[in-house]
Amino acid sequence: MTNSSTTNVLQKQNYLIPITKRPELCFMRGAGHYLFDQNDKGYLDWIQGWAVNTLGHSPEVMQQALIKQSAQLINPSPAFYNQPMLELAELLCENSRFDQVFFTNSGAEANEGAIKLARKWGQKNKGGAFKIITFQYSFHGRTLATMSATGKEAFAPLFEPKVSGFTKVPYNDLAATESAIDDQTVAIMLELIQGEAGVIPADAEFVAGLDALCKQHNLLLIVDEVQTGIGRTGSLFAYQQYQAEPHIMTLGKGLGGGVPIAAMVIDKAVSCFDYGDQGGTYNGNPLMCAVSAAVLHEVLAEGFMAQVNRVSEYFCQQLSELAKEFGLGATRGKGLLLAINTGNYSGPQIVELARDAGLLLNAPREDSLRFMPALTLTEKEVDEGIALLAAVLTTLKKSAL
Numbered sequence: 546m547t548n549s550s551t552t553n554v555l556q557k558q559n560y561l562i563p564i565t566k567r568p569e570l571c572f573m574r575g576a577g578h579y580l581f582d583q584n585d586k587g588y589l590d591w592i593q594g595w596a597v598n599t600l601g602h603s604p605e606v607m608q609q610a611l612i613k614q615s616a617q618l619i620n621p622s623p624a625f626y627n628q629p630m631l632e633l634a635e636l637l638c639e640n641s642r643f644d645q646v647f648f649t650n651s652g653a654e655a656n657e658g659a660i661k662l663a664r665k666w667g668q669k670n671k672g673g674a675f676k677i678i679t680f681q682y683s684f685h686g687r688t689l690a691t692m693s694a695t696g697k698e699a700f701a702p703l704f705e706p707k708v709s710g711f712t713k714v715p716y717n718d719l720a721a722t723e724s725a726i727d728d729q730t731v732a733i734m735l736e737l738i739q740g741e742a743g744v745i746p747a748d749a750e751f752v753a754g755l756d757a758l759c760k761q762h763n764l765l766l767i768v769d770e771v772q773t774g775i776g777r778t779g780s781l782f783a784y785q786q787y788q789a790e791p792h793i794m795t796l797g798k799g800l801g802g803g804v805p806i807a808a809m810v811i812d813k814a815v816s817c818f819d820y821g822d823q824g825g826t827y828n829g830n831p832l833m834c835a836v837s838a839a840v841l842h843e844v845l846a847e848g849f850m851a852q853v854n855r856v857s858e859y860f861c862q863q864l865s866e867l868a869k870e871f872g873l874g875a876t877r878g879k880g881l882l883l884a885i886n887t888g889n890y891s892g893p894q895i896v897e898l899a900r901d902a903g904l905l906l907n908a909p910r911e912d913s914l915r916f917m918p919a920l921t922l923t924e925k926e927v928d929e930g931i932a933l934l935a936a937v938l939t940t941l942k943k944s945a946l
């Protein structure tokens with residue numbers, strides 16, 4: 546594309562309601578681990594749609610599923626069953642501890658469903674209990690109820706009055722959680738790794754303790770696996786690495802591998818919606834369900850998760866070498882949801898320089914970088930990305946002298 550048409554593409558940005566600061570780039574195509582901008586410059590992508598593109602950009606299996614399903618049936622309405630919806634629901638239930646699924650279009654909407662289900666369950670089974678304990682610095686979405694559930698400090702003053710009934714306590718603090726429980730409490734909801742907060746894993750004892758508290762007080766345990774689900778942390782679902790029997794799990798992001806689909810997956814013992822309580826025009830549409838099923842079949846294939854874990858280990862080793870060389874801090878996270886403390890360097894500044902150098906990264910905090918590559922990552926891309934990052938850090942180190 547010529548420079549003048551490049552300018553034209555970006556001029557059209559004025560037609561969008563500004564909701565975030567975007568760099569002066571317009572991505573035109575993607576292939577596997579790479580994105581290409583309006584000038585056809587390639588970038589190694591370790592953001593991947595924000596931990597969404599499970600198999601990378603435009604994988605063949607997703608293309609084929611889209612073509613096949615779009616020729617067959619796009620939307621018969623949510624009032625009818627369709628075959629991909631049934632197949633995907635079965636796949637999710639048969640590969641987890643859960644029994645039933647409600648499909649949505651976004652993670653926030655899945656969490657909204659979980660909040661509604663918990664409240665309904667409280668009405669029916671717990672004398673109208675409705676309060677949900679959530680955690681400081683958590684992130685559950687941008688609908689009004691999920692922003693109210695979210696523990697991100699910047700959300701606190703926004704869009705008041707919020708939806709009431711969320712008690713926020715410090716993460717990984719079992720004693721504080723226990724003291725927050727009262728007669729009106731119906732559920733505890735958490736991310737097993739707080740992603741937006743900077744990739745902070747829940748401690749094993751904390752989660753086991755929450756599970757015990759839920760059993761003791763007859764509360765629902767809700768795990769928000771929108772970011773951690775579908776292989777991201779090295780197991781199909783993150784809860785499988787903990788001693789816990791959650792009643793509700795929400796999924797999004799990686800479930801669609803890049804297309805908008807999310808889900809609330811539940812233990813049938815807590816299934817209590819009456820007809821009309823929950824629904825939505827696009828929920829469970831065959832087009833998205835067919836693509837999601839194609840993604841899930843890949844993730845469930847023999848050897849897929851083993852390779853995720855192998856490459857995760859290699860990635861962590863390379864990050865710790867980098868940390869030694871440049872005085873960075875510890876690596877944290879699991880599977881391919883990783884972060885590193887940037888020591889004296891500014892995370893956002895590294896992100897900007899890395900982008901210029903052809904590497905897309907995210908800094909969830911001033912002092913951290915987050916890595917959320919496609920799960921098909923290999924040692925080759927790790928080496929390439931680490932070399933780019935090392936070059937950026939070398940420049941910063943020199944400029945600080």
Ligand SMILES: Cc1ncc(COP(=O)(O)O)c(C=O)c1O
Nearest residue numbers: 651652653684685686771772797
């Ligand atoms: C843990 C978690 N829950 C919920 C959401 C919201 O998902 P969506 O943006 O699809 O509404 C996110 C998005 O980042 C998330 O990380």
